[in-house]
Amino acid sequence: MNTKAKRRRVSSGGFSTLELVIVVAIILIAAAIAIPNAIRIWYNMELRATGNEVADLMQRARILAAKSNSYYTVCYSTSGGVQTVYLTQVTLSSTSACTYSAGTSVSIDLARLISAASGAPTGTNPSAYASSIDTSSGTPCDNTCTLAFSQRGLPCQFVTGTPGTCTTPAASYFVYYFQANSSNGWAAVAVSKAGRTQTYTWNGSSWN
Numbered sequence: 001m002n003t004k005a006k007r008r009r010v011s012s013g014g015f016s017t018l019e020l021v022i023v024v025a026i027i028l029i030a031a032a033i034a035i036p037n038a039i040r041i042w043y044n045m046e047l048r049a050t051g052n053e054v055a056d057l058m059q060r061a062r063i064l065a066a067k068s069n070s071y072y073t074v075c076y077s078t079s080g081g082v083q084t085v086y087l088t089q090v091t092l093s094s095t096s097a098c099t100y101s102a103g104t105s106v107s108i109d110l111a112r113l114i115s116a117a118s119g120a121p122t123g124t125n126p127s128a129y130a131s132s133i134d135t136s137s138g139t140p141c142d143n144t145c146t147l148a149f150s151q152r153g154l155p156c157q158f159v160t161g162t163p164g165t166c167t168t169p170a171a172s173y174f175v176y177y178f179q180a181n182s183s184n185g186w187a188a189v190a191v192s193k194a195g196r197t198q199t200y201t202w203n204g205s206s207w208n
Helices: 003-013 017-068
Strands: 071-079 082-090 107-109 114-116 147-149 155-157 174-180 185-191 197-201
Touching (some): 017 071, 017 107, 017 147, 017 185, 082 114
Antiparallel strands (some): 071 147, 082 107, 114 174, 174 185
16 A cells, blocks of 8 residues: 555544644643633532531520520630631620630531631621621621620620620621632621521622
């Protein structure tokens, strides 16, 4: 068989080198588009799961407070790069709002790359969460406040003093923010004045 016939058989029965290069290039372009989106979706799912875990812990604090006729605060600590959210039983005469006891405190660990924010976001991406249901005129409490639940299971801002205060009903609702440090994603856990919790994530333009 001569060389010309061999070339005809290769081009009619399989891919040429140029065709393979084009196929590989298309696959790489598709992967470059899809992989970042997949990673973003994964982090958003992890953020929402984290927010749901924190919301569940807050509901546990609410139940414990009503059951034991005492105040429970929701607190944070960090060890080894992992942040822990935990509950502390307190009284209005307590000198500290938060006391963590390893092995006995009711707690959850956040994912390694997710942490509680220092406060509400101040920019537009994201903007601070605003409830469309609660029309309270007061400024919502955020991560700068210590959330507590009273003997009636109502949320309040716990402030230490002689004695301390935790006024119910609260002037407004509460919102606690969490960040995914690797993707700059955000989650928000809103607590209504009645004590109900709801988790939201920032999709780039709004909370949902």
